[in-house]
Amino acid sequence: MHSLLDDLPVRPDGLILVADASAVGSRYRVHRLHQAGTLTRVWPGVYAVTETEEQRGPRADAARYLRRVRAAAHQMPGRVFTSYSAAALLGLPIVGRWPRAVYVLAGGPNGSRRGDVRYIGHRLDAPEVRVDGIRLTAPAYTVIQVARNATLAAGLVAADAALRHPPYAERAPLLTPEVLSGEHERLRPYRGHARAAAVLCRATPFADGALESISRLVIEELGFAAPELQHRFWLPDLGEYAWVDFCWPELGIAMEADGHGKYLDAGSGTRAAQRVVREKRREDEIRAQVEKFGRWDWDDAWRVHPLERKLERAGVPRTRPRRRLFVP
Structure with missing residues (x-):
């Protein structure tokens, strides 16, 4: 080739x-x-x-859209990309399909669409950054543009990723909650600000991956009590701390959203086996400190009902009204 x-x-x-x-x-x-x-x-x-048949799935869809945005940037030098297009350039994920259109700032307050290019109108100046020489809106502005147009789930996944900074993180986050809320207030009122506010009030630095963001939304939708995120346990036999994705400490319940990526990315068979053994030891030590411990995966959260059954079996109480928030 x-x-x-x-x-x-x-x-x-x-x-x-x-x-x-x-x-x-x-x-x-x-x-x-x-x-x-x-x-x-x-x-x-x-x-x-041309892609091969093996190059399919959510990651391939994101890579395909990023390639499309980069291609558009070659043909539209000097344009400032925003919304989904800026999110792709920043490496922010969403759930669901990426759009076909690319998004750039219009020259004024009025937006328009020409072919596969959407021009986003704006009243106020939009802060800019550059990625590989391509101009795009800064992370906070970008997240708000996605949140005001995307589903609640897609907007939350992007916002959580931009804020991501769990207690064990070594890298600084792309932005902070204060910067994000400050940008929201600076831009108000704007079309779709209520949709964006629904994302921002749920966004957190403590969701370590898209599955955790979606899981949190499903837990809220089903009316279960809000969990504590990244609860810390000391593991004496391993001599280290562990952080559990979801915990209800007063009930002695700890649960994890397992996307299996940590096993698939472990490399060789030996390394993967070592990872599984270590994870088993970690889980055994956590189980010794709680009343109930459970896991779920993408399929459980995406189909909603399997996750609901696991939360019920663990004894997580319902303390909020059910309402439709997540539409897979």
Whole structure:
């Protein structure tokens, strides 16, 4: 595959611009490879190697959208990207499908749409940052733009990721709750501010992954008591602290949302086995300190009812009215 592209001007981001190919006399070669299915048009005038069947799923969808935004940036130099497009450039996740359109700031308060480009109107100045030379709105502004248009679940996942800073974190968060709420107040009133406020009042630095964000939303939807996030336990046999995703300390209940990524990313079979053994030892020590311990995964949370059964069996009480918040 790579030998077919050796004489083409491939950008560092893996994209091939027709303008670059024309400059080296390879314009028609790009079109021939496109017709043969080797290249896919990502954006008008921009191509990339066609994906294989294995390159599917949520991560691939996010990568595909990011590639599309980067392709648009090549063709619209100087534009400031925002909303979903800025979120993709910042590495923020969502749940659900990424949009087809790319989002850029309009030149004034009136928004519009032309083809696959959405121009977002704005009354006030939008703070900017740059990623690989691409202009985009700053994290707080970006999160608010996503939250005002996305589902509650997608907005919360993005906001939690931007704020992420659990007690054991070594990296600084992308932004703080104070900065996010301050930006919300600076921009008010704005269209969709109530939707954004619903995200911001639930966002937390303590959700260590999208599954924890979704799980928290489902727990609220079902009316269960709000858990304490990242509750700390001392594990004497291991000689270290452990943080549990969800805990109801007064009830002696500890539960974890397990996306299985920590096992899949462990590398070799030996390393993965060591990770499983260590996790088992960790869990045994936590179980010795609580009345009930349980786990759930993406499927449990996504289908809602399996998570509900696990919370009921653990003895988590319902202290809030049920209401529809999460729509898978």
